[in-house]
Amino acid sequence: MHFLVGVVILLGLIYEAHCQLVTSSNQTAKEGDAEVVITCDYSQFTSTTPDAIQWDELNDVGVTFKPGIVNDNNKIENGCFKLLIGHANASLVMLKPLRSDSQRRFQCQITTRSGEIELSKPPSILTVYYLNQPLLNATANTVYEGQSVTFTCSKPDGDPVPDNTIWYKDGQTVNTNNTRYEIANSSTESVLNIKSATEEDGGRYTCKAESDQFKGEDAKTSVGIQLNIYRITVTFTSEDGSATCTAEGHPKPSSVLILKDREVAEKGDNTATLVTKDKICESNLTCYAENKYVNATKTLENCTDIAVNFTSKDGIATCTAEGHPKPSSILILLDGEVVKKRENAATIEIDDEICQSSLTCYAENGHLNKTKALEVCDTGGSGSSYTTVLIIIVVIVVFVLITAWFLFLLVYKKKLGSCSGTTRSDEAAGTSLESHNDDPEGKPLIGTSGGNAKETVSNER
Incomplete structure (x- = not known):
């Protein structure tokens, strides 16, 4: 019996749905959409253009409380709704649906020219989805x-x-x-x-x-939230006779200080370097760095250093080392083999054959060690030969200059002597002539004075 009642009810619903002449469906939208369209299909009700079309709004219990929000005479209402008419359908368009529009109910009403009225059933329910900002x-x-x-x-x-x-x-x-x-x-x-x-x-x-x-x-x-991580990292080491403090971080460090017994010894922006000697290494050395937000301090834990000097001159190669602590061992190695070992300085005689090999000096002080190769190998022989050649050239040049000078003087004197002899002969000849032209009384002889002589003879006659 109950089964038959259920079948009857179901058939009734199917028939009612099948016989529904004006239909509309529920619609969904998202808050922020430009519009949402609810369609009313009246093709089963009339094939001609209806005499009137309108949309009504119903309350929760299905009672119309706002009839004709839009119709074919007033297709736009308050800028929120508009009517869109097509072939056998009339759509209700809601502009910019809001979350407050959710669950609103709308019903389409079609009136034919013969005065028949048909409503869309059930009314269309609008659901507006929304999501707030987290x-x-x-x-x-x-x-x-x-x-x-x-x-x-x-x-x-x-x-x-x-x-x-x-x-x-x-x-x-x-x-x-x-x-x-x-x-x-x-x-x-x-x-x-x-x-x-x-x-x-x-x-x-x-x-x-x-x-x-x-x-x-x-x-x-x-x-968004901006997360700032402020940090600063300090590195303080000693090497090659100097202690160097470097700092890096965020923001970039603005000041780096090296403190000797709490007094500023050196400073810089990102790096500071202090030359280390024995007395400085015996002091308390610390590095301080800061940026706008954070600072850091680091103590120089091992103020140790060693420097090696390896030179050669006149056939002797000498290796010396200094540092803190004081070097305890100095070695000279020839092709990797130790040939001399001392505490403070080591020397070795070198020649051309040794200079063809690899000469290195190794020094250590118990904390550090350092190796340095001999860069210039001076045997002394090549320098002595050069000096000898230079002296010989100088001697030759001086000898040539002196010889040329003496030759010049000799030639000059000979020319000077020749000129002097000619002058004396001319003077002697002139004196002899004058002596023959004068008589014993000192008067000039006839004819020696030109016109005067002739004039004298003429007067005597």
């Missing part, structure tokens, strides 16, 4: 390296309820395989804990909430 908080947005920080993403309100939270750092998905990252989810929040933060953890963090209706680009992302 809220992100952090225990701190600035931490020092090694500290922990926790981010909390509160799951937002939404329909449907969000069921997934994704964490991002600088736009990239957080690496959940990192053992320092712990993520815990509950029905109300998602928590990201970073243990012992490093500089690499610095960046902008966001969380994204997803639901069945809001995934990918439709999901909602929180406002």
Whole structure:
């Protein structure tokens, strides 16, 4: 009996659905959509253009409380709805649906030219899905390296309820395989804990909430929080007669100081270097570095150093070493074999054959050791030959100059003597002539004075 009643009811519903002449269906939308369209199909009711078309809004119990929100005479109402008429259908278009529009009920009414009225049954129910933006908080947005920080993403309100939270750092998905990252989810929040933060953890963090209706680009992302990791690392070492302090960190160090017994000995921006001697190494040496947010200090634990000097001159190669502590052993090696060993200095005679081999000096002081090869091998022989040749050349040049000078003087004197002899002969000849022209009384002879002589003879006649 009950079976037959059920069959009858089912058949009645099927018949009613089959006989429904005007139909519309439920519709869904997302908050933020440009519009949502609810279609009314009246093709089973009339094949001609209806005399009137309108959409009504019903309350929860199916009673019309706002008739004619749009109709074929008033196709737009308050900028929220509009009527879109097509072939055998009339669609209600809602612009920019909101979450408050969810579960609103709408019914289509068609009136034929003969006055018949048919309603869409049941009314169409609009469901508007929405999802709020998640809220992100952090225990701190600035931490020092090694500290922990926790981010909390509160799951937002939404329909449907969000069921997934994704964490991002600088736009990239957080690496959940990192053992320092712990993520815990509950029905109300998602928590990201970073243990012992490093500089690499610095960046902008966001969380994204997803639901069945809001995934990918439709999901909602929180406002980001910038995490700053402040750190500074100091390295203080000694080598080659100097102690060097370097610092690096975030932000970049602005000052590096080397302190000798708490007094500033050297300073720099990122690096400071102090020349070390025995007395300095016996002092308390520390390095201090700072940036805008953090500082660090490091003591020079081992002020040890050793410097080797290996030279040669005039056939002797000499190796000396100094450092802190004082070098305890100096070795000269020829092709890897020890040929001389001393405490403070070692020497070895060298010649051309030895210079063709590998000569190195090795020194140690119990903490450090250092090796240096002989770069210039001076046997002394090549230098002596060069000096001899140079002396010979100088002697030859001097001899040539002196010889040339004497030759010049000899030639000059000969020319000077020849000129002097000619002058004396001329003077003698002139004197003899004058003596023959004068008479014993000192008067000139006739004809010796030209016109005067002739004039004298003429007068005597």
